[in-house]
Amino acid sequence: MTQPAVxxxxxxxxxxxxxxxxxxxxxxxxxAQSLFPAKDVLALSTTEVDLSxxxxxxxxxxxxxxxxxxxxxxxxxxxxxxxxxDATAIIEPQTDKARxxxxxxxxxxxxxxxxxxxxKAAEGSDHGWACPCHGSHFDASGRxxxxxxxxxxxxPDYRFVSDTKIVIGLKPEDKKAS
Amino acid sequence: xESESKIPPAKKGIIGWIDHRLPIFSFMDHELNRYPTPKNxxxxxxxxxxxxxxxxxxxxxxxxxxMNYTANTxxxxxxxxxIMRDVNGGWLIRYLHMNGASMFFIVVYIHIFRGLYYGSYKxxxxxxxxxxxxxxxxxxxxxxxxxxxxxxxxxxxxxxxITNFFSAIxxxxxxxxxxxxxxxxxxxxxxxxxxxxxYLMPFLIVGLVVLHLVALHRFGSNxxxxxxxxxxxxxxxxxxxxxxxxxxxxxVFLMFYSAFVFFAPDYLGHPDNYIPANPLQTxxxxxxxxxxxxxxxxxxxxDFDIPLLLFTIDSKLAGVLAMFASVLxxxxxxxxxxxxxxxxxxxxxxxxxxxxxLFNALVLGYVGSQPPEGTMIMIGQAxxxxxxxxxxxxxxxxxxxxxxxxxxKTLDEPTI
Numbered sequence: 001m002t003q004p005a006v007x008x009x010x011x012x013x014x015x016x017x018x019x020x021x022x023x024x025x026x027x028x029x030x031x032a033q034s035l036f037p038a039k040d041v042l043a044l045s046t047t048e049v050d051l052s053x054x055x056x057x058x059x060x061x062x063x064x065x066x067x068x069x070x071x072x073x074x075x076x077x078x079x080x081x082x083x084x085x086d087a088t089a090i091i092e093p094q095t096d097k098a099r100x101x102x103x104x105x106x107x108x109x110x111x112x113x114x115x116x117x118x119x120k121a122a123e124g125s126d127h128g129w130a131c132p133c134h135g136s137h138f139d140a141s142g143r144x145x146x147x148x149x150x151x152x153x154x155x156p157d158y159r160f161v162s163d164t165k166i167v168i169g170l171k172p173e174d175k176k177a178s
Numbered sequence: 179x180e181s182e183s184k185i186p187p188a189k190k191g192i193i194g195w196i197d198h199r200l201p202i203f204s205f206m207d208h209e210l211n212r213y214p215t216p217k218n219x220x221x222x223x224x225x226x227x228x229x230x231x232x233x234x235x236x237x238x239x240x241x242x243x244x245m246n247y248t249a250n251t252x253x254x255x256x257x258x259x260x261i262m263r264d265v266n267g268g269w270l271i272r273y274l275h276m277n278g279a280s281m282f283f284i285v286v287y288i289h290i291f292r293g294l295y296y297g298s299y300k301x302x303x304x305x306x307x308x309x310x311x312x313x314x315x316x317x318x319x320x321x322x323x324x325x326x327x328x329x330x331x332x333x334x335x336x337x338x339x340i341t342n343f344f345s346a347i348x349x350x351x352x353x354x355x356x357x358x359x360x361x362x363x364x365x366x367x368x369x370x371x372x373x374x375x376x377y378l379m380p381f382l383i384v385g386l387v388v389l390h391l392v393a394l395h396r397f398g399s400n401x402x403x404x405x406x407x408x409x410x411x412x413x414x415x416x417x418x419x420x421x422x423x424x425x426x427x428x429x430v431f432l433m434f435y436s437a438f439v440f441f442a443p444d445y446l447g448h449p450d451n452y453i454p455a456n457p458l459q460t461x462x463x464x465x466x467x468x469x470x471x472x473x474x475x476x477x478x479x480x481d482f483d484i485p486l487l488l489f490t491i492d493s494k495l496a497g498v499l500a501m502f503a504s505v506l507x508x509x510x511x512x513x514x515x516x517x518x519x520x521x522x523x524x525x526x527x528x529x530x531x532x533x534x535x536l537f538n539a540l541v542l543g544y545v546g547s548q549p550p551e552g553t554m555i556m557i558g559q560a561x562x563x564x565x566x567x568x569x570x571x572x573x574x575x576x577x578x579x580x581x582x583x584x585x586x587k588t589l590d591e592p593t594i
Contacts, residue, residue: 016425030267031242038246039264 046169051105059121061110064168068110068118069156070129071166074140079103081127082140089143092152096141099155101172107158108142114149129153209395214413215420216401218589222296223399223420224427225289230387231428232282237380239275240324247327249373251366254329255454273443279321280446281435283469286314290508295532297520298400304512306393311508313386316379318505321467323376329369330451331461337364337372339464346495363457403593404521405585412589463549471546472539477501478550479562500562507569514569516577524583524593531572538564 047064049071054060059072074082082096100106112119112131119129119138127140137146142153159170188198197203246265248257261268290310293299299307322340326333341364344354360367398407407413414420438445446468450461466474480497483490491499507514515528522529538561545558586593 016422020425030270031238033266034242034246034268034271036266038260038266038268040260041264 046167049166049168050164051166052164061118062168064156069168070106070108070110070142070153072106072108074104074106074127078106078127078140082106085139085141085143085145089139089141089145089152091144091147091150094141094143094152096143099141099143099152101158101160105166106140106142107166107168108153108155110153112136112149113144113151113153114147119153209391210421211415211417213395213398213416214410215399215416216407216589217412217414217419218401218403219399219420219423220402221427222288222292222402224424225285225292227424228285228428228431229282229289232278232285233380233383233387236275236278236282237384239271239278240377240380242271243275244377247373249327249370251329251369251455254327254369258328270439273439277435277438277443277446279324280438280467280469281431282317283321285431286317287469290314291536293400294535295522296400296402297404297515297517297522297525299512300515300520301512302397303393303400306390306396307512308509309386309390309393311505313383313390314508315505316383316386318470320376320379320383321469323372323379325451325467326364326369326372327376328451329455331453331455331459332448332451332464334364334455334457335460335464336466337368341368343498343501346492346498348495365457400520401589402521403523403586403589404519405587405589407589409588465547468543468547471544472542473501473504473546475542475546475558476504476562476565478546479555479558481550481555500566504565507566511569511573514577515573517580518582519585524585525576525580527580528576531568531576534564535568538568 045065047062047069049060049062051071051073054071054073056073057075057078059070062069062071072078079096086095096103099108110118112133114131114134114136117131117133119131119136122128122130122137128145129138129142130136131138131149134148135146136144136149138149138153139145142155144150144152156168157171158166158168159172161167161170185198188194193203243261246257246261246268248254258272261272263269265271293307293310322336326337341355341358344358345351347354356362358368359365360371398413401407448465450464453461465471477497477500480500481493482496483492484496517525517528519525522532541557541561542565545554545561548554550558
């Protein structure tokens, strides 16, 4: 009698192996999931900022989901510098207008997009930030103007819940539907 | 050191290249694949591999729990509740670990009684047995310390009672208790060191398990007939015969384990441990986890002073000594039972004594779960006495007087 190419024993071996694999993967899933942020971590997903206490021309640094956010009360000079920067921010072109909801308030994530250090207020006239770790520069709109960072400081979701209060982590009014 | 010429030339492929330099694959092939095993092993031989699997499950689930646990008296209880409520799948991981301890002990107790019934501790496997008893001891310490970590009422008061064992030792007792606790009472220093040791000890167990397996593979598994296997016909390769048989057993066992994890996760625990530890109030009825109950019964059985010729052992020290002796006596079993026949199948007298011993152990467990009142005290004392009579009187007597049956030469030879 000749042996078929796939015999009964091969089938049983494969079936056993497959059942084992499914079992191991199924059991591993909750263990892998436990490594992702827990519900209490996710619950810290909004930060309220009272704008009335931020003086003109200063920056308040707040924590949102454990990360740094700059809330800057921009002077007319800052706004002008940022608008002028539309032409020079060529690494990741974006208009200043697209990055703010109200021109006098700039809200950007405060970790450098290179490797995560917190940039300091830049000395000089560009009204922006310079990263102490690897020398990236960001302008008055938080756009990168000098590497090694390759992207602008991201703008988090935030919403004006009143004229003097924003909630970081909520989608803006006009985008609520999305 | 083997001379280079004795080493066979490398086989083809990457595995061959590695194996030529680091013979890990031929080692595994030799010990797990071709490893010749008696062909008549029954289901009770499944529990060794199950114990190994339980150890792995406990270590893996424990590592994931440790990532979210905080060893601090102010935060431990809440960190465990956070695991239950907030950590993704945390409830499952904790219930696997919590019930896993019980499952581990069930498997190990069956494994131990298997060894007792079939005489697996007898020459030449005395050290194999002793390593197993050492594993059992460290397991008990690990389980106790793990139970302290959630810092509930039972955690605290269990730790209070167990660390007080050392206070029974004359002269240095009180100092030893403080050395164990790192504090005057069971407190934060106790919790932090218990956590460190609870994390360390399972890896000591892994080391001992490796030695246990080295000793096992020296002479190979014992078998239900308990005879030395001389004919190659009586052995079959470990894979696929016993790998598959063990897998079937594992499947059944996992169903049993899952039934507890998913349907009765707190059945084997105590509700009191969901009350945060309170050093001002002891729970009304304090009992250890079920797997310690027989030993707990022995501890409580000695409620009288034991007068010796020159001095008296007070009841407290005597109880603690009896409890430790009840485990340590297992180390000496190969020398207490010197009967030449291994398996109880060919020892009708020992068979009776074995079942009485098993029944007595269950009685001790029941007594340990009851409040020490009325007839329970008497029963506990009688059962404790029987426990030691078994080892120190019955086994030596049987060694001398039980007739030696004619054993089959091979596994195939029919026996009556």
